[in-house]
Amino acid sequence: MRCVRSRRQRRAPTRDSSSVAVTEEQRQENPLAVGLPLSRRPEPCAMVIFGASGDLTKRKLFPALYSLALRELLPEHFAVVGVARTEESDDAFRERMKAAVQEFGRDEFRDDVWERLAGGIRYVTADFMDTETFFSRAEKVLTALDKERGIPGNRVCYFAVPPDVIESIVEGIGTRPSKGGWTRVIVEKPFGHDLASAIELNDILHKYFDESQIYRIDHYLGKETVQNMLALRFANGIFEPLWNRLIIDHVQITVAESIGIEARAGYYEKAGAIRDIFQNHLLQLVALTAMEPPIDFTSDSVRNEKVKVLKSLSTPGPRDVVRGQYGRGYVEGEEVPGYREEPGVDPNSMTETYVAAKLFVDNWRWAGTPFYVRTGKRLARRETTVAIEFKRAPHPPFEELAAEGLQPNVLLINIQPDEGVSLAIGAKVPGQGLQIRTVHMDFLYGGAFRTDMPEAYERLLLDCMRGDSTLFTREDEVVEQWQLVDAVVAAWQRDRPSFPNYAAGTWGPPTAEDLLQKDGRAWRRH
Amino acid sequence: MAQTLTSVSEIERKLAALRLDDERGGARQRTSVMTHIAWVPEEWVEAAEDVLTGLADRHPSRTIVLFPQSGDGGLEGEVDVESFGRGAGRTVCTDTIRITLHGTSAAHPASVVEPLLIPDLPVFLRWRGLPPFGDSAFEELAGTVDRLIVDSTEGPGLPAPYAEFAEVFDRVAVSDIAWARTSRWRSMLASLWPQIASVKKIKVTGTLAQAHLLAGWLRSRLERQIELEHEQAEKLVGVELDGDPAPFPPGDPPRPADLLSDELDTLDRDPVYEGAVRSAVT
Numbered sequence: 001m002r003c004v005r006s007r008r009q010r011r012a013p014t015r016d017s018s019s020v021a022v023t024e025e026q027r028q029e030n031p032l033a034v035g036l037p038l039s040r041r042p043e044p045c046a047m048v049i050f051g052a053s054g055d056l057t058k059r060k061l062f063p064a065l066y067s068l069a070l071r072e073l074l075p076e077h078f079a080v081v082g083v084a085r086t087e088e089s090d091d092a093f094r095e096r097m098k099a100a101v102q103e104f105g106r107d108e109f110r111d112d113v114w115e116r117l118a119g120g121i122r123y124v125t126a127d128f129m130d131t132e133t134f135f136s137r138a139e140k141v142l143t144a145l146d147k148e149r150g151i152p153g154n155r156v157c158y159f160a161v162p163p164d165v166i167e168s169i170v171e172g173i174g175t176r177p178s179k180g181g182w183t184r185v186i187v188e189k190p191f192g193h194d195l196a197s198a199i200e201l202n203d204i205l206h207k208y209f210d211e212s213q214i215y216r217i218d219h220y221l222g223k224e225t226v227q228n229m230l231a232l233r234f235a236n237g238i239f240e241p242l243w244n245r246l247i248i249d250h251v252q253i254t255v256a257e258s259i260g261i262e263a264r265a266g267y268y269e270k271a272g273a274i275r276d277i278f279q280n281h282l283l284q285l286v287a288l289t290a291m292e293p294p295i296d297f298t299s300d301s302v303r304n305e306k307v308k309v310l311k312s313l314s315t316p317g318p319r320d321v322v323r324g325q326y327g328r329g330y331v332e333g334e335e336v337p338g339y340r341e342e343p344g345v346d347p348n349s350m351t352e353t354y355v356a357a358k359l360f361v362d363n364w365r366w367a368g369t370p371f372y373v374r375t376g377k378r379l380a381r382r383e384t385t386v387a388i389e390f391k392r393a394p395h396p397p398f399e400e401l402a403a404e405g406l407q408p409n410v411l412l413i414n415i416q417p418d419e420g421v422s423l424a425i426g427a428k429v430p431g432q433g434l435q436i437r438t439v440h441m442d443f444l445y446g447g448a449f450r451t452d453m454p455e456a457y458e459r460l461l462l463d464c465m466r467g468d469s470t471l472f473t474r475e476d477e478v479v480e481q482w483q484l485v486d487a488v489v490a491a492w493q494r495d496r497p498s499f500p501n502y503a504a505g506t507w508g509p510p511t512a513e514d515l516l517q518k519d520g521r522a523w524r525r526h
Numbered sequence: 527m528a529q530t531l532t533s534v535s536e537i538e539r540k541l542a543a544l545r546l547d548d549e550r551g552g553a554r555q556r557t558s559v560m561t562h563i564a565w566v567p568e569e570w571v572e573a574a575e576d577v578l579t580g581l582a583d584r585h586p587s588r589t590i591v592l593f594p595q596s597g598d599g600g601l602e603g604e605v606d607v608e609s610f611g612r613g614a615g616r617t618v619c620t621d622t623i624r625i626t627l628h629g630t631s632a633a634h635p636a637s638v639v640e641p642l643l644i645p646d647l648p649v650f651l652r653w654r655g656l657p658p659f660g661d662s663a664f665e666e667l668a669g670t671v672d673r674l675i676v677d678s679t680e681g682p683g684l685p686a687p688y689a690e691f692a693e694v695f696d697r698v699a700v701s702d703i704a705w706a707r708t709s710r711w712r713s714m715l716a717s718l719w720p721q722i723a724s725v726k727k728i729k730v731t732g733t734l735a736q737a738h739l740l741a742g743w744l745r746s747r748l749e750r751q752i753e754l755e756h757e758q759a760e761k762l763v764g765v766e767l768d769g770d771p772a773p774f775p776p777g778d779p780p781r782p783a784d785l786l787s788d789e790l791d792t793l794d795r796d797p798v799y800e801g802a803v804r805s806a807v808t
Binding site: 258329330331332333334335380381382383385387410412414417418422424429435437438439440505524525 | 533534535538542559599600601627630631632634635636637638640641643645646647648672791793
């Protein structure tokens with residue numbers, strides 16, 4: 001009996017001290033609650049968005065909040081306080097956010113839903129450096145909201161601000177803890193710009209919050225298709241036995257964007273592709289692909305396994321990393337400027353807009369199996385895929401085939417667009433003889449489920465309100481990711497590639513092809 | 527009339543919407559075979575439409591027809607989804623995208639086509655007319671696709687262009703419909719072995735392309751010089767070896783759509799064809 005009980009305890013999701021566990025408990029105690037759907041509504045709370053005048057708030061956060069409100073997934077008692085430097089009234093902010101929801105939302109706009117949400121929206125103008133004035137003002141607004149809307153002091157603080165102002169905000173929140181409720185903080189990427197700054201940022205946060213209160217967001221993890229990778233691997237018996245160095249030849253992970261840097265020159269010049277995508281999204285995809293089965297789906301179990309993968313990634317040597325920068329080229333039939341010609345970019349900039357690398361996960365499962373990863377801006381198409389290429393059939397007995405006629409099997413996980421999974425298999429072409437052609441067994445999200453896929457931010461905001469940090473990056477993951485990136489960047493200091501080295505609208509620099517060619521492999525082309 | 531779309535992302539959205547917009551509720555199942563791109567300069571528009579009809583239900587999962595035109599830039603696209611019954615309530619669909627390219631986008635078509643390719647499926651390019659070797663549009667598309675399909679009958683000035691064809695073999699696998707049309711005759715000529723080994727001169731009554739390809743084929747396979755005499759005809763109707771007429775091959779000549787379709791079954795390079803082309807020029 002003891003054994004059974006301890007196992008059940010372990011399976012209960014680990015949440016911070018005061019969480020939605022009440023409903024679970026109610027269900028256990030109340031015989032009438034058995035069989036009724038468990039409410040996914042979080043406890044009453046107020047969300048404070050720091051940096052509310054920015055693009056993220058407009059394009060992602062408010063559309064996500066609206067979609068959650070429409071599906072009645074927000075807490076029954078809920079409020080949002082936008083905080084930013086720009087002078088704005090409550091009403092003006094509400095109007096702007098309403099327009100944003102109408103423009104960027106994925107759902108039809110309903111006035112009644114919006115009015116309910118808008119009733120709890122406030123705006124506070126803030127100079128983040130003058131914490132005293134600002135926090136006393138914010139405190140007043142929040143206390144009034146708590147009282148008005150029946151919120152017991154619970155707070156979700158969303159930091160959509162540049163890293164340099166986070167410290168003063170954290171100080172402000174930390175020294176004025178909310179009375180009676182929990183506080184959780186969500187930190188947007190970039191989480192630091194190297195290992196030292198990431199550790200510093202962690203230290204600042206840890207001064208007032210423990211790890212269970214900190215939610216480092218990597219919105220890729222909120223994507224349905226990324227989570228489906230876990231379902232695919234661990235809900236199916238047939239893939240896992242194949243998921244190793246004996247059966248898999250190599251893995252290719254592509255995060256390709258066709259857009260340029262838009263208006264983000266200031267940020268991108270400092271970050272480059274390696275900090276913008278590689279450090280977070282790409283390494284997370286590697287971790288999810290390579291991780292061992294977790295014992296359960298609680299946040300620590302999943303993240304423990306991911307960290308193990310990140311720890312076992314060996315630092316690629318300089319010959320196993322390729323960087324690139326786009327020059328002029330054509331996208332969708334129109335000429336687009338090179339990176340160095342983009343507004344706000346140094347005409348001699350050495351910032352990379354493309355990174356490809358050959359990585360090895362040095363553990364029992366993956367030893368010797370390369371993970372080729374690449375990411376870039378202004379590539380030929382927008383695509384995020386994980387392709388698992390299996391070893392070739394050892395001895396094809398078909399006479400009519402030239403060696404290249406029979407392609408290896410590939411399990412392709414499309415994260416975007418065309419979300420789904422497809423397995424390439426060789427099939428006989430109908431007719432006389434035995435000609436083999438590669439065909440695809442497809443599972444397409446759009447085709448299998450009629451339900452729309454929620455946006456990543458909807459899932460992540462809700463998870464944070466519910467106290468579930470499974471899909472957020474833990475401190476040690478961030479540290480591991482930066483360690484790898486720092487080592488790669490350090491090696492870059494030694495040479496100066498001749499940028500630009502690929503034309504916009506192509507698949508990156510030719511040297512990236514060599515990376516695979518010298519191993520007798522090739523990037524997937526389309 | 528299909529709606530006119532003016533950007534690649536609009537075309538992508540339309541395709542996604544069409545696949546789900548099914549009266550029966552479920553999403554349509556797309557055939558999963560290939561993307562077929564056709565490059566159709568103005569003078570070839572009519573002939574191209576003829577061949578495309580009837581092709582869809584045999585092969586491609588997506589057909590992208592490009593109509594290059596002069597002008598400043600920009601594009602106009604139309605999207606059709608065609609469904610085919612496959613017995614017992616099963617329907618599969620194929621997409622046809624027609625895009626008119628103006629100016630810059632006609633000069634750089636790969637950037638338009640690339641986002642529209644179905645991931646991981648082979649891509650075939652049917653180029654109408656003689657490809658302008660070295661031209662940006664051709665070079666870009668040839669670099670994007672797995673197989674280039676031409677009909678060298680459509681090219682003026684033969685056999686000189688064959689030298690340029692030979693240049694692209696290492697970059698992209700090539701199929702030639704003119705070559706496919708000689709297939710029945712090649713089988714017949716092969717059946718004349720070993721007498722044919724000593725042939726010195728071949729006379730071909732057919733298109734100029736067929737004449738040069740057959741002569742090139744014999745030269746490359748027999749590894750020696752063979753003289754060619756050509757008599758113009760719409761199609762291949764006769765071959766003489768050292769003055770003696772060869773027997774007429776049995777069966778009917780294949781239809782144009784079948785010829786194209788057969789070429790789409792082939793993925794590898796065809797070394798015999800490549801040899802014939804190289805020897806056609808000498």
